[in-house]
Amino acid sequence: MTESPLAASIARLMISTEIPPGSHVTAAGLAERLHVSRTPVREAIRELAALGLVVVHDNRGAFVVDPDDIPTAEMIDLLATRRRLEPWVLSLAAERRTDDDLTLIADALAAGERAMAAGDAGALNLAHHALLRSLTSAGHNEAADIALAPLHYRTCLVFARVAPLVLPSGWPQHAAIAQAIRSADGDTAHDLHRRHLDEIIASLEAGDDADGEPDGHPR
Amino acid sequence: MTESPLAASIARLMISTEIPPGSHVTAAGLAERLHVSRTPVREAIRELAALGLVVVHDNRGAFVVDPDDIPTAEMIDLLATRRRLEPWVLSLAAERRTDDDLTLIADALAAGERAMAAGDAGALNLAHHALLRSLTSAGHNEAADIALAPLHYRTCLVFARVAPLVLPSGWPQHAAIAQAIRSADGDTAHDLHRRHLDEIIASLEAGDDADGEPDGHPR
DNA sequence: GTGTCCTGAATTGCATGCAATCTATGATAA
DNA sequence: TTATCATAGATTGCATGCAATTCAGGACAC
Numbered sequence: 289m290t291e292s293p294l295a296a297s298i299a300r301l302m303i304s305t306e307i308p309p310g311s312h313v314t315a316a317g318l319a320e321r322l323h324v325s326r327t328p329v330r331e332a333i334r335e336l337a338a339l340g341l342v343v344v345h346d347n348r349g350a351f352v353v354d355p356d357d358i359p360t361a362e363m364i365d366l367l368a369t370r371r372r373l374e375p376w377v378l379s380l381a382a383e384r385r386t387d388d389d390l391t392l393i394a395d396a397l398a399a400g401e402r403a404m405a406a407g408d409a410g411a412l413n414l415a416h417h418a419l420l421r422s423l424t425s426a427g428h429n430e431a432a433d434i435a436l437a438p439l440h441y442r443t444c445l446v447f448a449r450v451a452p453l454v455l456p457s458g459w460p461q462h463a464a465i466a467q468a469i470r471s472a473d474g475d476t477a478h479d480l481h482r483r484h485l486d487e488i489i490a491s492l493e494a495g496d497d498a499d500g501e502p503d504g505h506p507r
Numbered sequence: 508m509t510e511s512p513l514a515a516s517i518a519r520l521m522i523s524t525e526i527p528p529g530s531h532v533t534a535a536g537l538a539e540r541l542h543v544s545r546t547p548v549r550e551a552i553r554e555l556a557a558l559g560l561v562v563v564h565d566n567r568g569a570f571v572v573d574p575d576d577i578p579t580a581e582m583i584d585l586l587a588t589r590r591r592l593e594p595w596v597l598s599l600a601a602e603r604r605t606d607d608d609l610t611l612i613a614d615a616l617a618a619g620e621r622a623m624a625a626g627d628a629g630a631l632n633l634a635h636h637a638l639l640r641s642l643t644s645a646g647h648n649e650a651a652d653i654a655l656a657p658l659h660y661r662t663c664l665v666f667a668r669v670a671p672l673v674l675p676s677g678w679p680q681h682a683a684i685a686q687a688i689r690s691a692d693g694d695t696a697h698d699l700h701r702r703h704l705d706e707i708i709a710s711l712e713a714g715d716d717a718d719g720e721p722d723g724h725p726r
Numbered sequence: 727g728t729g730t731c732c733t734g735a736a737t738t739g740c741a742t743g744c745a746a747t748c749t750a751t752g753a754t755a756a
Numbered sequence: 757t758t759a760t761c762a763t764a765g766a767t768t769g770c771a772t773g774c775a776a777t778t779c780a781g782g783a784c785a786c
Contacts, residue, residue, distance in 0.1 A: 338557035366650035
């Protein structure tokens with residue numbers, strides 16, 4: 289999207305859970321931490337609110353979205369919505385991707401591998417988000433890109449706590465999808481991704497865990 | 508979405524084309540017009556940027572999205588993306604809608620009728636947007652609601668100039684969709700809306716008009 | 727012990743001042 | 757005439773000050 293650099297920085301802190309879910313983020317606190325004044329921080333917080341990363345209560349400030357506050361039904365809605373769009377966008381990506389897109393995707397995959405090897409949960413969450421964004425932007429459908437941006441942020445936030453446990457087992461699936469896009473095989477990318485999302489949805493519906501088992505691999 | 512009241516006010520000015528597409532909106536100008544200072548205006552502009560209503564150029568300010576700058580292919584992408592989500596959301600709406608939802612939908616339809624009778628193009632655009640939002644929010648799928656918000660804004664902006672010419676002939680279709688939702692007939696709502704969007708897409712693809720003929724009724 | 731009210735610290739939200747940057751205009755030289 | 761450059765105006769972006777609001781904790785009455 290068109291996040292400002294500052295908003296992107298703050299978003300990274302949240303996705304990596306350096307700022308934990310549910311936190312009350314104060315303008316003064318972030319201003320000091322990021323060495324800017326409160327004004328640009330406040331503007332960035334508004335952006336993040338529009339992207340669904342924080343909720344702003346009148347005269348009480350912004351709170352990072354807390355997965356514990358989100359009912360399972362809402363998580364299912366979130367994934368079902370992605371399911372309607374993403375497989376199609378990935379099939380577009382297989383047609384429209386440029387070499388730059390492929391590089392971005394490969395970079396995100398590599399970052400994820402490194403994060404898993406290093407056991408760095410925050411970095412893995414960031415890589416997951418970068419991967420979702422790079423795959424989507426390869427579709428070169430700006431409307432879909434804009435529509436999915438808040439869903440990707442929410443997904444990475446909502447599953448931030450469990451992602452380090454379940455992402456590693458699902459990473460090969462991501463790699464396979466990326467490979468299909470590289471090979472311009474839209475149908476395979478479409479089907480793989482839809483199956484991937486279906487598995488997550490199924491595990492949520494089975495009630496594996498109120499916190500979600502995003503890759504369908506119960507402990 | 509969670510627009511601030513100020514951002515919503517500015518958005519209304521843009522959708523009604525009181526602030527015309529392509530305008531360079533200055534913080535000082537809006538501040539004076541809305542009787543507030545520049546700070547809250549700047550925050551609102553950031554929100555609108557996240558929603559895709561304006562584009563912000565560094566150190567040059569914000570510009571209202573101009574339909575003339577948007578290629579037909581991108582408009583088709585926009586509508587194709589809505590087509591993936593909205594019919595499904597409306598079928599959800601037929602299941603989940605509350606009485607309050609039906610009231611909002613009826614209000615939007617009535618506002619559109621009044622605007623057409625009065626020949627008020629700005630009011631009609633606003634009613635169109637309110638209708639899209641009320642239909643979608645009746646689906647009670649927050650993720651889909653958030654994802655579609657920027658698409659609805661963009662749609663109403665992109666078609667702002669031609670909407671007054673084509674919306675009247677398409678209004679009965681909207682009314683029929685609303686009726687299906689009221690009757691809890693999800694399949695009909697789904698099919699009617701998909702057909703509606705397909706017609707618009709087809710007319711764009713046929714090149715009826717670079718500006719779009721959003722309801723498929725060439726002059 | 728329980729509930730209510732009050733006070734104070736903390737935070738938001740808004741207004742304004744100012745430096746840095748950009749655009750446009752007109753002057754100058756080739 | 758055309759191109760280049762300098763200057764002036766306007767606008768953004770950031771910092772800071774202050775009033776209004778909210779929440780937490782304790783005193784007090786019952």
